[in-house]
Amino acid sequence: KAGVTQTPRYLIKTRGQQVTLSCSPISGHRSVSWYQQTPGQGLQFLFEYFSETQRNKGNFPGRFSGRQFSNSRSEMNVSTLELGDSALYLCASSLGGTGGSPLHFGNGTRLTVT
Amino acid sequence: AQKVTQAQTEISVVEKEDVTLDCVYETRDTTYYLFWYKQPPSGELVFLIRRNSFDEQNEISGRYSWNFQKSTSSFNFTITASQVVDSAVYFCALRGGSNDYKLSFGAGTTVTVRA
Numbered sequence: 712k713a714g715v716t717q718t719p720r721y722l723i724k725t726r727g728q729q730v731t732l733s734c735s736p737i738s739g740h741r742s743v744s745w746y747q748q749t750p751g752q753g754l755q756f757l758f759e760y761f762s763e764t765q766r767n768k769g770n771f772p773g774r775f776s777g778r779q780f781s782n783s784r785s786e787m788n789v790s791t792l793e794l795g796d797s798a799l800y801l802c803a804s805s806l807g808g809t810g811g812s813p814l815h816f817g818n819g820t821r822l823t824v825t
Numbered sequence: 826a827q828k829v830t831q832a833q834t835e836i837s838v839v840e841k842e843d844v845t846l847d848c849v850y851e852t853r854d855t856t857y858y859l860f861w862y863k864q865p866p867s868g869e870l871v872f873l874i875r876r877n878s879f880d881e882q883n884e885i886s887g888r889y890s891w892n893f894q895k896s897t898s899s900f901n902f903t904i905t906a907s908q909v910v911d912s913a914v915y916f917c918a919l920r921g922g923s924n925d926y927k928l929s930f931g932a933g934t935t936v937t938v939r940a
Contacts, residue, residue: 744927754916756927767926799868809926811858811877816870 736804
């Protein structure tokens with residue numbers, strides 16, 4: 712079974728630009744979550760989608776948005792990039808997204824904002 | 826709110842030594858779930874183990890074992906006979922009961938296993 716696939720692996724953008732990151736979950740998984748990882752803040756929850764509906768959102772500004780498609784694939788968008796948005800963005804999928812259902816993570820997209 | 830504390834920032838051991846990683850959590854939920862993840866240099870978070878709050882039985886899986894104690898809110902993880910390939914950052918994580926869709930992670934513990 713293929714794992715969670717994130718594209719691209721690396722991205723370099725300039726302040727003020729916007730970026731879209733893509734995530735393909737494990738086949739059969741309907742929940743997709745996004746996390747931001749930085750040296751200073753660690754792993755922080757961005758949002759979670761299930762059957763195209765956002766069920767929960769973390770404490771991030773509105774510049775961070777996402778969506779999920781009918782095939783469970785998900786995209787995350789960050790507009791008006793700031794230097795502080797430089798991070799590893801991790802996507803995870805799971806069967807239900809709650810309870811004991813473990814998250815399975817992709818390799819991440821490393822975003823650098825200059 | 827959920828909180829996970831991993832007091833150990835870094836641990837360095839020689840191959841074949843045992844490594845125990847500490848994790849202390851805080852939650853008001855009566856039902857919750859605890860996880861351990863491993864993050865090698867490649868960046869991917871790899872799921873290792875899961876424990877439900879209502880099952881305090883400790884288990885061993887290969888070289889991994891864990892000690893879950895509700896009385897002290899601890900969920901410690903041990904790697905027996907460590908190997909160089911075990912070098913990674915290890916994260917403890919917590920998810921609450923129903924309608925909790927996020928994992929709350931600890932800060933991570935960097936494990937270095939020297940040959």
